[in-house]
Amino acid sequence: MDKKTKILIVEDEESIRDILQAFIQQNGYFVITAADGIAGYNLFVREAPHLVILDIMMPRMNGYELLTKIREISDTPVILLTALGKEQEQARGFDLLADDYIVKPFSHTILVKRIEAVLRRNKPDNPPDDIIRHGEVELRRNSCEIRYRDALIDFTPKEYELIKFMLENQDHVFTRNHLLDTLWGEEYYGNEKIIDNHIKNIRKKLDCELIQTVWGMGYKISSENPK
Known part of the structure; x- marks a missing residue:
C-alpha cells in the first residue's frame, strides 16, 4: 500500500x-x-x-x-x-x-x-505521479508550480487552484457558480465575474488555449492538447 x-x-x-x-x-x-x-x-x-x-x-x-x-x-x-x-x-x-x-x-x-x-x-496500470502534463503545460502538485514550455510561470494561489482543479477534471464543463462554490466556498457572496477575471489573467500568462469557453455554460479544459 x-x-x-x-x-x-x-x-x-x-x-x-x-x-x-x-x-x-x-x-x-x-x-x-x-x-x-x-x-x-x-x-x-x-x-x-x-x-x-x-x-x-x-x-x-x-x-x-x-x-x-x-x-x-x-x-x-x-x-x-x-x-x-x-x-x-x-x-x-x-x-x-x-x-x-x-x-x-x-x-x-x-x-x-x-x-x-x-x-x-482499481489500481491503474500506470499510477499517476505528482505531475500533470497537458501539452506544454506542466503542473507540479508537490511544489505548487506550473511550467509552460519549461519556464516557471508566476500564478496567484487562486489561479493555481483553478488550473489544478480543471486539469484534474478535464472535459467537464463548469459553470461560474460551480467554480465559485468549489474554490471560494459557499460563504463567498462576491460577483461571479471574479472567475472571468482569473481566467483572463491565466490566458495572458499562458500562450495557449488551455481553458476554453463553452458559450452559455461555463469553462472547461479539453483532454486534447491545447493549441
Whole structure:
C-alpha cells in the first residue's frame, strides 16, 4: 500500500468520523474528512482523493446523491458505509456504481481489508505521479508550480487552484457558480465575474488555449492538447 494514498471520509457523526480517521491513519493512509454531503463533494473535487468512504444518511446531501455527483465526474472508488442493511438499499448503492457496501456495526480491521481490496482492484496500470502534463503545460502538485514550455510561470494561489482543479477534471464543463462554490466556498457572496477575471489573467500568462469557453455554460479544459 502506498502511504501517500488519500482517503476521504464523509460522515456526519463526529465520533464515528474521528474513530475512522484515527484507525485508517494508523494503517498508513492520509485521511481527510467532511461532515456532510455538500462539504464532502467540495472536498472531493478540490483534493482528488484515491478512495471515498461515504455514509448514506447525512444532512444537506445524502450519500446516494453525493455518489451520483461523484460519478458524473470521476470513477474514483467509493465504499458506502451505513446502517441501512436491506437488500434493496444495498442494490441501489451498487446500481449507482459504488465499489463496496459495509453495514454498521462493522469491524475496523475488516474495513481496512475492504479498503485494500478496493484499491487493489482499481489500481491503474500506470499510477499517476505528482505531475500533470497537458501539452506544454506542466503542473507540479508537490511544489505548487506550473511550467509552460519549461519556464516557471508566476500564478496567484487562486489561479493555481483553478488550473489544478480543471486539469484534474478535464472535459467537464463548469459553470461560474460551480467554480465559485468549489474554490471560494459557499460563504463567498462576491460577483461571479471574479472567475472571468482569473481566467483572463491565466490566458495572458499562458500562450495557449488551455481553458476554453463553452458559450452559455461555463469553462472547461479539453483532454486534447491545447493549441
